[in-house]
Amino acid sequence: MIVAKPHPIRAIAVPVLTGAALAIWAFPVLWALLTSFKTERDVLAYPPSLIFTPTLANYHDVLFGATSIVPNLWSSVIVAVGATFFTVVFAVPAAYALARLRYPAKRASGFYVLATQMLPPVGLIIPYYLVLQRVGGLDTYFGLILIDLTLTLPFAIWLMVSYFEDVPLEMEEAALLDRAGRFGALWHVILPQVRGGIAVTTIFVFLNTWNEFLFAVVIGGNRVRPVTVAMFNFMSVEQTQWARLAAGATLAMLPVILIGLFAQRHIVKGLTVGAVKGGGRR
Amino acid sequence: MSADATTRTGRPGNASRGSIRLEGIVKRHGATTVLHDVDLAIEPGEFFVLLGPSGSGKTTTLRILAGLESVSAGSVTMDGEDVTTTPPGERDVAMVFQSYALYPHMSVAANIGFPLRMVKVPAAEVARAVEAVATKVGIQHLLARTPGQLSGGQQQRCALARAIVREPRLFLLDEPLSNLDAKLRLETRLELHSLQRNLGVTTVYVTHDQEEAMTLADRIAVFMDGRIVQVGTPREVFATPQTRAVAGFIGTPPMNLLEGVWQGDTVTVAGHAFPVGAHAAAPRDVTLGVRPGDVRVADGGLPAHVERVEDLGDTAVLSYRAAGALVKQKTDRTVVRDGDDVTLGFAPGSAHLFDRTTGARL
Amino acid sequence: MATGAAARSFEAQERRFALTLVAPALVLLLVTTTAPLVYLLWTSLHRLDLGMPWLSGFAGLGNYAKMGSDPRFWNSLGLTAIYTISTVVAQVVLGLGVALLVLQIPKGQGLLRVAAILPIVLAPVVVGLFWRTLVLSPDVGLVDLVTRTLGLGSHNWLGDPQLALISVIAIHTWQWTPFAFLVLLASLATLPPDIYEAARLDRAGAWQRFRHITLPLLRPAIVVVVILRMMTALSAFAAIFAATGGGPGSATEILNLYAYRTSFSELNLGYGASLAVVLMAITLAISYVMFRLRRSRR
Numbered sequence: 012m013i014v015a016k017p018h019p020i021r022a023i024a025v026p027v028l029t030g031a032a033l034a035i036w037a038f039p040v041l042w043a044l045l046t047s048f049k050t051e052r053d054v055l056a057y058p059p060s061l062i063f064t065p066t067l068a069n070y071h072d073v074l075f076g077a078t079s080i081v082p083n084l085w086s087s088v089i090v091a092v093g094a095t096f097f098t099v100v101f102a103v104p105a106a107y108a109l110a111r112l113r114y115p116a117k118r119a120s121g122f123y124v125l126a127t128q129m130l131p132p133v134g135l136i137i138p139y140y141l142v143l144q145r146v147g148g149l150d151t152y153f154g155l156i157l158i159d160l161t162l163t164l165p166f167a168i169w170l171m172v173s174y175f176e177d178v179p180l181e182m183e184e185a186a187l188l189d190r191a192g193r194f195g196a197l198w199h200v201i202l203p204q205v206r207g208g209i210a211v212t213t214i215f216v217f218l219n220t221w222n223e224f225l226f227a228v229v230i231g232g233n234r235v236r237p238v239t240v241a242m243f244n245f246m247s248v249e250q251t252q253w254a255r256l257a258a259g260a261t262l263a264m265l266p267v268i269l270i271g272l273f274a275q276r277h278i279v280k281g282l283t284v285g286a287v288k289g290g291g292r293r
Numbered sequence: 294m295s296a297d298a299t300t301r302t303g304r305p306g307n308a309s310r311g312s313i314r315l316e317g318i319v320k321r322h323g324a325t326t327v328l329h330d331v332d333l334a335i336e337p338g339e340f341f342v343l344l345g346p347s348g349s350g351k352t353t354t355l356r357i358l359a360g361l362e363s364v365s366a367g368s369v370t371m372d373g374e375d376v377t378t379t380p381p382g383e384r385d386v387a388m389v390f391q392s393y394a395l396y397p398h399m400s401v402a403a404n405i406g407f408p409l410r411m412v413k414v415p416a417a418e419v420a421r422a423v424e425a426v427a428t429k430v431g432i433q434h435l436l437a438r439t440p441g442q443l444s445g446g447q448q449q450r451c452a453l454a455r456a457i458v459r460e461p462r463l464f465l466l467d468e469p470l471s472n473l474d475a476k477l478r479l480e481t482r483l484e485l486h487s488l489q490r491n492l493g494v495t496t497v498y499v500t501h502d503q504e505e506a507m508t509l510a511d512r513i514a515v516f517m518d519g520r521i522v523q524v525g526t527p528r529e530v531f532a533t534p535q536t537r538a539v540a541g542f543i544g545t546p547p548m549n550l551l552e553g554v555w556q557g558d559t560v561t562v563a564g565h566a567f568p569v570g571a572h573a574a575a576p577r578d579v580t581l582g583v584r585p586g587d588v589r590v591a592d593g594g595l596p597a598h599v600e601r602v603e604d605l606g607d608t609a610v611l612s613y614r615a616a617g618a619l620v621k622q623k624t625d626r627t628v629v630r631d632g633d634d635v636t637l638g639f640a641p642g643s644a645h646l647f648d649r650t651t652g653a654r655l
Numbered sequence: 656m657a658t659g660a661a662a663r664s665f666e667a668q669e670r671r672f673a674l675t676l677v678a679p680a681l682v683l684l685l686v687t688t689t690a691p692l693v694y695l696l697w698t699s700l701h702r703l704d705l706g707m708p709w710l711s712g713f714a715g716l717g718n719y720a721k722m723g724s725d726p727r728f729w730n731s732l733g734l735t736a737i738y739t740i741s742t743v744v745a746q747v748v749l750g751l752g753v754a755l756l757v758l759q760i761p762k763g764q765g766l767l768r769v770a771a772i773l774p775i776v777l778a779p780v781v782v783g784l785f786w787r788t789l790v791l792s793p794d795v796g797l798v799d800l801v802t803r804t805l806g807l808g809s810h811n812w813l814g815d816p817q818l819a820l821i822s823v824i825a826i827h828t829w830q831w832t833p834f835a836f837l838v839l840l841a842s843l844a845t846l847p848p849d850i851y852e853a854a855r856l857d858r859a860g861a862w863q864r865f866r867h868i869t870l871p872l873l874r875p876a877i878v879v880v881v882i883l884r885m886m887t888a889l890s891a892f893a894a895i896f897a898a899t900g901g902g903p904g905s906a907t908e909i910l911n912l913y914a915y916r917t918s919f920s921e922l923n924l925g926y927g928a929s930l931a932v933v934l935m936a937i938t939l940a941i942s943y944v945m946f947r948l949r950r951s952r953r
Binding site: 179181182184185186187188189190191192195199200203204 | 381396455
């Protein structure tokens with residue numbers, strides 16, 4: 012679709028409009044980053060100061076101050092890593108069976124997985140709250156990771172199905188003839204070929220669980236308080252401390268931003284695969 | 294014919310290994326039957342080709358031999374042992390896939406050694422065997438590469454090596470040459486042939502290319518519509534096709550088939566009587582078959598109009614319009630040109646007669 | 656004779672292996688999604704008010720009957736419709752527009768792709784907080800800076816009911832348009848260039864090429880984007896919760912937020928559950944229709 016002779020109007024409009032899109036998407040994020048290095052007084056200056064003396068005081072505060080977010084970061088790490096681990100461990104084998112093997116009620120089970128993906132989180136949080144409250148599961152990592160699985164497992168299964176389907180059928184057959192057995196075929200031959208898919212799935216599940224808020228704010232408490240909840244609480248308590256909020260948010264979002272930047276290609280692929288194939292063909 | 298095949302092939306020591314028997318094999322996919330009552334007996338050391346058009350059931354038969362497909366009825370026996378329900382890995386058979394199915398994440402060496410590693414052969418022994426087999430197929434210098442870095446021909450050899458390394462009792466090859474370019478295909482065909490002779494392992498080879506079948510096979514089974522219509526040596530299949538369908542499939546170009554009426558010693562096609570060297574008492578509707586190589590330009594024959602001359606240099610294929618049908622002649626002497634009108638005949642002994650309704654050879 | 660035996664071996668073995676692999680995930684989904692769903696339905700049939708526990712008990716369809724005369728429910732339903740439709744339409748139109756634009760620029764595609772990733776990877780709650788403070792707050796927020804520079808004056812973006820609704824729609828659109836953009840860009844990149852060359856030879860203008868080639872070829876991708884964006888919009892929560900909390904009043908209280916506030920702010924879990932059930936029924940109905948639509952378009 013390369014345009015042979017750009018129209019003069021187009022020659023100007025195209026860069027300007029794409030530049031605008033770039034600015035609109037990137038600027039709020041960069042602005043927040045900038046703000047995190049300002050003093051609270053600079054934040055409220057009008058007109059806003061682009062030139063100011065940067066300070067690390069906000070970071071010092073949110074890391075080592077009274078309302079340090081370090082415990083919250085830990086909380087997020089435990090929840091996200093735990094949920095990601097269990098999601099991948101359960102999703103990958105199930106997706107392989109759904110994509111490749113013949114077994115009774117296969118279509119029905121595939122449809123069931125898809126249907127569970129449609130449940131709105133607010134519908135799940137009420138029964139979880141009632142049950143976990145009764146069994147002492149509120150404010151536990153177990154409870155939060157368990158409910159996070161409802162968010163990630165169906166999606167991960169369907170994402171992995173589309174990756175398994177891309178592996179040629181002869182791969183298993185060759186492996187079976189080469190005496191690998193069913194498990195050996197999966198372990199030695201198929202899984203290495205879907206490593207990319209497992210990486211994409213891991214990234215998506217991690218992003219989703221790291222960013223999750225609704226479940227965390229209801230199930231969590233003083234012990235289990237991921238950064239998303241911490242940021243929200245910070246805002247409610249210290250309404251005007253924007254620079255510190257920006258510093259905290261920068262730290263809280265640093266892992267996902269880094270993943271976004273370094274795994275950009277994977278994320279786009281996952282979005283596309285998920286969109287074009289995983290959205291449920293059955 | 295099977296005795297013939299055994300004496301021509303097979304090394305001592307392998308003679309007892311690799312005898313394969315299919316009995317009454319039926320394969321259904323839901324309502325459709327893809328194999329109807331297939332029987333086959335393959336002798337140890339034989340190079341056996343399953344030939345047929347696509348969808349004729351030859352690949353399904355191969356996959357049943359591999360254990361990759363179950364049967365709806367019938368039994369598979371290997372060396373006297375019923376393996377009908379034995380899983381693929383326990384049948385002692387190796388297969389080369391049309392796509393080669395090389396493991397893309399493993400080196401060539403790891404690919405070749407894979408079937409040995411899977412049964413816990415010690416690493417040193419695996420390395421030795423891989424080296425030896427790779428040398429045999431001429432890819433010993435490529436062992437460290439991955440399949441993606443190999444040419445098509447090299448990939449094919451790698452797949453072959455992976456099959457050979459385990460010394461199975463049976464090789465299954467599914468159109469292994471179809472992904473190679475024409476020149477390489479001819480070379481590889483010859484190498485494959487001598488390799489099989491060398492190893493003496495029973496080989497079942499699926500192809501739709503009859504030239505491959507003719508040059509490689511000790512015996513051929515011709516598949517049509519889920520049935521085996523003929524089993525025989527290449528010469529037998531070529532010289533005495535058992536049905537009209539086989540006649541129309543084998544040969545380049547295939548046999549000319551003309552509708553006629555057989556009475557007495559002649560078959561009458563479009564008002565012209567040909568002596569066929571066989572006698573029918575009562576008039577009978579038949580299909581007269583003549584190999585393009587047996588067609589002659591002869592006085593007093595069937596009037597024909599030359600539609601096209603395809604000169605291949607040493608031979609030529611001529612297309613005639615005669616008796617409302619297309620008749621092909623293969624000759625090494627071109628005496629006619631486009632647009633000529635000639636008359637065609639053939640030696641009485643070269644006629645093949647098939648029943649018009651059943652298609653069976655008469 | 657071998658039929659039974661064959662079934663016993665290869666296929667039976669495959670079946671056993673498949674069930675071993677798939678059963679754990681299915682059991683887990685059953686426990687984590689279906690069992691809670693049943694419990695949700697059960698709860699929605701009860702009066703369960705943690706503020707007034709002495710009134711708890713079976714209520715039949717009472718909670719559902721109550722919705723009929725609950726103006727806040729109808730308000731939230733209408734807001735859900737407005738929010739979902741406007742965000743999805745905006746995302747697809749803007750995403751497609753930017754994708755088409757980006758294809759015209761020789762350099763800098765990568766940069767825009769990176770910029771597009773940023774909103775997607777951020778936590779919606781953090782996005783809501785960003786917008787509430789740095790972007791939309793009166794006087795010092797980015798938007799107010801722009802409007803004041805342009806002479807449009809300062810506005811209380813999140814304090815005014817109408818502006819607040821527009822604002823939360825804008826927030827959602829800002830965060831998720833990149834998704835539509837990236838997916839549509841990827842789909843556009845897969846369209847064969849020779850079709851365009853052929854169309855050009857057939858003297859199709861730019862608009863005709865878009866209308867008769869790009870759009871039909873892109874339709875499957877667009878439909879999928881619409882489905883997925885709809886699901887996200889229907890379960891949107893954190894960004895609105897952080898930016899407005901559903902307010903002012905109930906100006907931005909979509910059904911999702913209403914169910915949450917009823918359950919966890921007012922602790923009326925029975926009624927909250929019935930609202931969640933309604934939301935779920937709407938979600939399932941829409942996805943069913945969309946999937947049917949998608950299949951019939953194929």
